Amino acid sequence: MRAKTLVCCLAIAVVCGCAGIIRRDSHRDFTPIVRFVDLNIGESQVVTLSNGKTVRVKLLDVKTRRDTDNHVWRSTAVVDIDGEKADVIMTTFNLPKTVGNCQIDCIATKNYVDTSFENYWEIHKDARFRLWPKGSPWIEPGTFMYPVANSRWLAANVGYSNVPAAPRPNGKFYYHAGMDTGGVEKITPVVAATDGLVVQLGTGHLSQADHPPILPRYDVIYLRDDRGWYYRYSHLSFIDPSLKLGERVKMGRRLGYLGKEGESGGWTHLHFEIKTPTPDGKLYGTQDAYAYFHQGYREQYRPPIMAVAQPRTIANVGEEFELDASRSWSEKPVRSYEWLIDGETIAEGIKVPLTYGEPGSHQVRLKVTDIDGNYDYDFSGFNVSAPGQARISPRSRDAQTSATRATRRRGAGVQAFFYPSLDVKPGDPVVFSSRGNGGDGFDHYDFDDGTTTTVRSNIDMAEHAENGYAFTVHHFAKPGHYFVKVTRTDPTTGRTGGTTLDVPVGMKP
Ligand SMILES: [Zn+2]
Structure with missing residues (x-):
């Protein structure tokens, strides 16, 4: 069904005569099928898609949902594409949506930067979008793999994309950047998501001038692929000792084992992050990887159905909110969405409106079943807060101070x-x-x-x-x-x- 548009690249590693050291090879970079554009509100740009067709994209507005502590929980870009208006909710479990002749998603909005500890995205306009032709895969098929081996989709506690994670000094906040996937320390293998050149191996690295995004640290590997994108793998308990700096690795190659090293907050997970050139080509910013995880996982395992109850949501006492299963994916039409709240209350429907009169933390289990009887589960939850109560998502302890970690x-x-x-x-x-x-x-x-x-x-x-x-x-x-x-x-x-x-x-x- 999917067009096989595999990019041809010359798989020749050039080994120089001196001491068997592999030097940078003759691989040629290729232009990815995704296009990036940064827009301010009121601005429009014509973008040429990978199929040669053009679309005019205009940013009309950015709607922000903040909690009482001013943290951004949802950011929605309102766009006009060739005269068709659409709401594009920033990623965090949202896949690209089709509008007119293209698919679009929003991977960063500037409203996060006001309260963010760091501008990981290097965004300096109001919103950043990715664009693909209608019906196109999101990444070149066969070039991206789920980087945690033998692991089922959302089987572990995850912290994907820009979920608010932890407070920082000076009223700033740590929104997560990248993809955290939990696993078993020293046992869950971490594999290369793409073919790539090993540009950083722990504290060893190639020239920082040639590879600006790298951040040498004992538990971190960086690969650079032929799209010119950089991939960070952090918190590894072990780095595979047979890996060599400057080596080209194939997608699926074991890089090491998942762990809680570095700034992990003490929980075992892989932090995976893609750094790509900003649309103006001047800097490198974090590019959301959720859509690529999704496509890579489907290519690899061909699941008939993937339930998604994420992300955790928040609400005030007395405020209506909803459980939302619409981020689930299924090859065939879905027959039912069944929710189990706190192990006892049953609800049905793709969206279930709820209101709670008391503050508290609640767990949900979602079961999605298709017309053939295939089914999948996902677990999530929601926090109901009284005014003034802290609302930090309990899922990530990434990069907090030691004192905060101990307290939590x-x-x-x-x-x-x-x-x-x-x-x-x-x-x-x-x-x-x-x-x-x-x-x-x-x-x-x-x-x-x-x-x-x-x-x-x-x-x-x-x-x-x-x-x-x-x-x-x-x-x-x-x-x-x-x-x-x-x-x-x-x-x-x-x-x-x-x-x-x-x-x-x-x-x-
Ligand atoms: Zn992380």
Whole structure:
């Protein structure tokens, strides 16, 4: 169905005679099929798409939803494309939408910069858009892969795109930039999302003048691909010792193992970020990778259906908000959207309006089923706040200060991951890892097959502590979806918090 427009590139690594060092090769850069444009409100530009056709894009307005602390939770660009008006919600689980003869998404808006700790996007106009021809893939097919191996779509706690993550000094805020995917420390493999040149390997790197986006750090790898884009892989527990600086790697090549090194906040995840030239070509800014993750995952695993209940949402007491399953994807028409709120309330519909009278944090489980009976689950949640109450998303502890991290690891709750999350057969070993809040304590597992276990975790609260996470291995005897509940009770308050993992055994992706 999809046009095979594979770009031809010469796969010749040039090895120079001296000491077997691989130097920069003869690969030629190619122009990606995506186009970028930055616009101010009221400004329009004619953009030539990759199929040679042109579209006129005008930015009419940017609508911002802020919370009472002034943090941006949703940014919507109102555009006019060749006379057709459309609302384009900034990425964060939103895929490109078709308007007229093109597809468009919005990957950055300047309203974030007022309160952001850093302008990761290097955006200096009101909004940045990506454009593709109608019906086009978003990235050249066969050139991008989900960078976390043997891992099911949204199987782990993720922090994708620009979700507000943590406060910073001087009233600034840390909006996340890049894609955080959780996993099991030292066990979940991290693979190259693209073919590319290894331009940074931990603290070793090629010339910074030739490769401006690199940021040498012991736990970080940077690759540069033939689009001229840079890919950051952070928090690795191990870098594959056979990798060489200046080497060209193939997509899917193991780079190392996922970990909690560097500024991870002490939770095991891969931070993946694409740095691309800004539309004026002068700087490098973060380019959202969600659409590429989505396409790469579908190419690799051909799932019939992908449920998306993300992102977490916020609301005030008494304010109406909605659960929204419209970011889910399915090959065939969808038969039903079923929601389970806090394990007891059932609701149906692609969008479910809700109002809560009391503040609190709530968990949801979404099940999406297509007309053939294929189904998929996703987990998310929402926070209802009283006026003046902090609304920080609990999902990311990335890049906070040590003091903040220690504070936030108090209270009820636990982080839990498992591996593998794809192609698990009955009897296969599945590794679970968890780190509870509140210092030394016990995480309780209910495997949903009549068995339970308890592990001791967070013995040392230090961010990089070897005994931070606890591990346990479980074997599920029969096929099915197991909802594994991992809970932690705060010894001082007696409050229990937890998380649920969907472990599919004997199932297709
Ligand atoms: Zn991150």
